[in-house]
Amino acid sequence: AQSVAQPEDQVNVAEGNPLTVKCTYSVSGNPYLFWYVQYPNRGLQFLLKYITGDNLVKGSYGFEAEFNKSQTSFHLKKPSALVSDSALYFCAVRDSYDGTASKLTFGTGTRLQVTL
Amino acid sequence: EAGVVQSPRYKIIEKKQPVAFWCNPISGHNTLYWYRQNLGQGPELLIRYENEEAVDDSQLPKDRFSAERLKGVDSTLKIQPAELGDSAVYLCASSFKGTGVRGELFFGEGSRLTVL
Secondary structure (H helix, E strand, O other), X not given: OOEEEOOOXXXXXXXXXOXXXXXXXXXXXXXXXXXXEEOOOOOEEEEEEEOOXXXXXXXXXXXXXXXXXXXXXXXXXXXXXXXXXXXXXXXXXXXXXOOOOOOOEEOOOEEEEEEO | OOOOEEEOOEEEEOOOOOEEEEEEOOOOOOXXXXXXXXXXXXXXXXXXXXXXXXXXXXXXXXXXXXXXOOOOOOEEEEEOOOOHHHOEEEEEEEEOHHHHHHOOOEEOOOEEEEEO
């Protein structure tokens, strides 16, 4: 069975400081990894994904994430946080050996709060 | 380009009453998903359609939940009768089959159900 852990319910950071939102995963094969963001009263929006290749992937709004196979992690990062980045962030994983697109497993989410 | 459209945005009903949610996916997306998001949790897949065929409904509580996508476009998710534990946000998502396999889904804003 595949799973995702987001160990922090909330991350607080001052505007202009770097931010990291943590994610670890468990799959039996190779992982496909994703980050989605959810703003208040809005649906989830795709941020970025790792399928294969370069371990550092860049996504929307200046976010990036680093795939670390040995640590089974896929932490979301941004060099300089903005107040507008405040939202709920979800990490998700799919086993590449799983033939069905539907087995996308989400974490419980991490609320990012960026303050002035 | 219009996104995934869901209605109603909010619904409050008494337990044992029926409720239905409607979803119109992005034009051309042949894959449609219904997810349920409980408070403080990540989305969990209920059912996935490829065109009009339900290809994964293993997580759908079939005693009270039903879904249809008659013409391979719009979809309806029904609960009858609703229970207190059904209170959640019901998210619809769509994708092209290719991006769906890679996990990039486009979500609607969700339908928040409160069962009293």
